[in-house]
Amino acid sequence: MPKSKKSRSSSSHHVAPAKPYSTGGSLNNNNKNNPSDRKLTANTNLIAPNTSIGQHFLKNPAVVTSIIQKAAVKPTDVVLEIGPGTGNMTVPLLQRAKSVVALEYDPRMVREVLKRVQNSPEEHKLKVIQGDAIHSQWPFFDLCVANIPYQISSAIVFKLLAHRPMFRCAVLMVQEEFALRLSARPGEALYCRLSVNTQLLAKVDQLLKVGKNNFRPPPKVESRVVRIELKNPPPPVNFVEWDGMIRLLFNRKNKTLRSVLMTKSTLKLLEENRRTWKSLQQQQQQQQQSNNKSMTMHVDGDEETTDESIQQILEKILARHEYKDKRARNLDLDDFLQLLADFHTEGIHFSA
Numbered sequence: 001m002p003k004s005k006k007s008r009s010s011s012s013h014h015v016a017p018a019k020p021y022s023t024g025g026s027l028n029n030n031n032k033n034n035p036s037d038r039k040l041t042a043n044t045n046l047i048a049p050n051t052s053i054g055q056h057f058l059k060n061p062a063v064v065t066s067i068i069q070k071a072a073v074k075p076t077d078v079v080l081e082i083g084p085g086t087g088n089m090t091v092p093l094l095q096r097a098k099s100v101v102a103l104e105y106d107p108r109m110v111r112e113v114l115k116r117v118q119n120s121p122e123e124h125k126l127k128v129i130q131g132d133a134i135h136s137q138w139p140f141f142d143l144c145v146a147n148i149p150y151q152i153s154s155a156i157v158f159k160l161l162a163h164r165p166m167f168r169c170a171v172l173m174v175q176e177e178f179a180l181r182l183s184a185r186p187g188e189a190l191y192c193r194l195s196v197n198t199q200l201l202a203k204v205d206q207l208l209k210v211g212k213n214n215f216r217p218p219p220k221v222e223s224r225v226v227r228i229e230l231k232n233p234p235p236p237v238n239f240v241e242w243d244g245m246i247r248l249l250f251n252r253k254n255k256t257l258r259s260v261l262m263t264k265s266t267l268k269l270l271e272e273n274r275r276t277w278k279s280l281q282q283q284q285q286q287q288q289q290s291n292n293k294s295m296t297m298h299v300d301g302d303e304e305t306t307d308e309s310i311q312q313i314l315e316k317i318l319a320r321h322e323y324k325d326k327r328a329r330n331l332d333l334d335d336f337l338q339l340l341a342d343f344h345t346e347g348i349h350f351s352a
């Protein structure tokens with residue numbers, strides 16, 4: 001992986017406005033009399049796309065315009081763009097937003113996008129940070145608008161779901177199947193951990209279908225543009241616990257909950273977690289009592305009462321809502337919320 005460079009932005013003398021789109025292909029070759037156009041097209045063509053890091057550049061300006069319209073960018077918005085590439089979306093974003101912060105992994109693209117806005121009126125509004133968007137700290141933003149590298153789509157969506165402070169929305173180009181997973185409902189083949197987590201924390205809208213030929217080079221798969229809007233306020237759920245449970249249950253989503261939970265490794269994990277949580281709880285109670293200067297033997301009494309085996313506790317929970325023969329693939333958000341509440345009531349936790 002290339003080493004991170006410091007963020008940089010280029011100097012600001014105002015000569016010719018940047019070309020809104022560099023298609024790297026025939027779409028941009030109309031205005032041959034404009035030296036700025038010629039330079040942009042030629043440079044973009046010289047850069048060999050590295051498809052192993054998702055370099056499929058949007059070459060259709062109509063698609064770019066549509067994405068930006070759907071994002072409803074305001075002149076007061078700070079926009080986060082993940083993977084500006086050669087700047088096909090960055091330039092029109094800069095023309096509408098207060099500023100754009102672009103996170104780009106490939107130093108060649110960093111140079112290209114900076115060159116693209118150099119000497120334009122928008123130059124001062126762009127900050128490009130070179131590095132891996134997954135492992136870098138994101139700045140404040142109002143909107144995220146991006147044609148993201150498809151191989152890190154899940155990581156980007158999970159990072160967006162956890163991002164604070166809350167942003168207005170994210171409008172993302174993603175692989176079609178990934179877009180459908182985000183919105184998949186219980187019982188559908190694509191219903192998965194991503195669907196459940198995203199729908200717990202956000203509202204997802206399918207905005208546009210985008211064919212392969214709108215990209216250079218064309219990807220192997222069809223694409224879609226989706227809008228993700230975080231629920232505000234967020235649901236009152238411990239997300240680490242929630243995701244621990246969802247991860248476990250969706251590991252084998254077609255099996256019954258009983259058979260997923262009763263494996264040796266799961267029982268061992270849940271038993272270890274139960275011990276950790278119990279001892280933490282006792283420490284907290286003791287601390288509280290010593291703070292109140294009213295320590296009694298009450299805590300010890302409570303400890304004695306829970307000597308059921310982890311299997312017995314699980315059987316008890318599974319019997320409650322006839323969960324035992326249900327499968328994760330058919331449960332909805334309310335079912336999972338109820339299940340997590342039942343686990344917690346009985347001292348079963350999914351994180352240590």
Ligand SMILES: C[S@@+](CC[C@H](N)C(=O)[O-])C[C@H]1O[C@@H](n2cnc3c(N)ncnc32)[C@H](O)[C@@H]1O
Pocket residue numbers: 053054055056057058059082083084085086087088089103104105106109131132133134146147148149150152
């Ligand atoms: C699908 S291209 C989009 C380029 C441009 N926005 C466009 O629409 O033409 C994805 C971009 O993300 C960049 N990229 C890939 N992995 C990245 C990562 N981990 N962090 C930041 N950028 C990344 C690629 O170098 C590429 O420029």
